[in-house]
Amino acid sequence: MFPGTLYRLSAWAAVLSGLLIIIKKMIVELLLPLNPITNAVGSFGLFLGLFALTGLYVYQREASGTFGLIGYLVNWFGLAFVSGVDYAKLYILPYMSQNEIQTLLAGPTRLVFLSCAIFFLVGVILFSAASWRARIFPRLAIVLYMLGFTLYSLSFFLPVLVVRIAETGGALGVIWLGYATLIDLKRTTTTTQPGQAIEMGTL
Template structure:
């Protein structure tokens, strides 16, 4: 398999990641709003729909790791130093988030039954730092993409907005991020260069 084919498959992975993020957000809306939630966070985390949401996020973040490689390679020359740093921080943040999702899928159900007070106490510092790394990395990656002009301008802008909104603890707040990632992934998979001009290297 050639490097160009691997990059295209990265685009497909990004499309899948975006779709799974959107599905997970609608599950979150169901769990915390439509289904009435519960008096405590642990009440929601003990339910089967929450387990589905956590699994969707885990699969989405794993695909996002692969998709990020393709998204970066496509704009690596034009994105410059900011693109490289954004890629590295976004990759680290996404990898850390995979660990958080793994915990949500396999550990949280046990804690919800055996020690719900731990879940109701709020997220520990490690989880907060993982999400902050994710948000900062993808924000930087989005800014680099906007400057590099390899992907559609509106997709890059939506990624920037989505990275910021992803830090808001509300249902559907990550939908813009999912749409942006899927949009950029579709461009990558189709092999299109959408800039009207030859992209110039930025620093």
């Protein structure tokens, strides 16, 4: 069984992950100079998301079944892939000349970036659908997560403002999911299974 302490840690990881993403999009990118230190705010938020996603899946694993496991795995690896792309965009490409970047993106690198985004998109949709069916987490939190990160996955084709708003919305969904888990853990008694309080509509 997943220990209660790990549930709490993963829930707090979700809250912190969402907060860091929002801070990066709404404060760092708009008000502060971008450098390796300020960029690390968002990058750390994405990496925390890997742990948070695992905790969220395990919390609803019985209710989500095999579909939930598939959605989790695709979403987890998709997030890992886009975290790698984000790392390249923040810590590698800025130190290359414009000609070098154009040459790089003219080759298979662009296809790799797009493939990572599509993989993440599929994972977000599958995990959100499985969570919706499981009826463990608040529906609106799931919708925020799905819509926000679906649009984020399409960032190659959308205006920067749309992507910024979408990513912020998705991050709010992550915070809500983590918060819902924490509240449910407080209400869970020794005879109540994890997730039951949320499922019964107490949030």
